[in-house]
Amino acid sequence: MKDHKLRNLFLGLLFDGIGMLSFVVPGIGEFSDVIWAPVAGWLMTRLYKGKIGRAAGVITFVEEMLPGLDVVPTFTIMWLYTYVLKSAKNEKIISAK
Template sequence: MTEENDNKYRNLLLGFLFDGIGMLSFVIPGIGEFSDVIWAPLAGWLMTRLYKGRVGQAAGLITFTEELVPGMDVIPTFTLTWIYTYLLSKKKGQSMKD
């Protein structure tokens, strides 16, 4: 497996983990939403570390906002960014197989 594939699947697994952490606020209604004040900036920062460039910056801002807005935690932003990065935005002529 190449280093690119290693990072690809590492990002997917970390994305599942981080999306799960973001959804934990639903476990404790009311109090859980307060935890988003701490998780939102951390999640935004983590997104910019996983995905470089404009994609990471845009996704970091979206993640930060999504985590702050009550009730929006169900959106799996990390997983959606992985899908966009590795499946939807492939360069023309590049194989979709990995």
């Protein structure tokens, strides 16, 4: 679990960085999003399995396709949800029993 946690954090930061690269070169940024959006959505479904991964993949695809939203770190947000928020919620449920 810990290996996946660190691996997913590193990959998420890398993929968010790649998504933000479209701001570096003015003019071709939005064109590159047409290529990156489906790739990013697919990568999200590979990093996070199940329904939550598929939902995150769709959200990532839409976020990358919409102009100006490339600054939203979708992969990092998903990592935080999976390994921080969801873990804290599960711990709360376990301690309540």
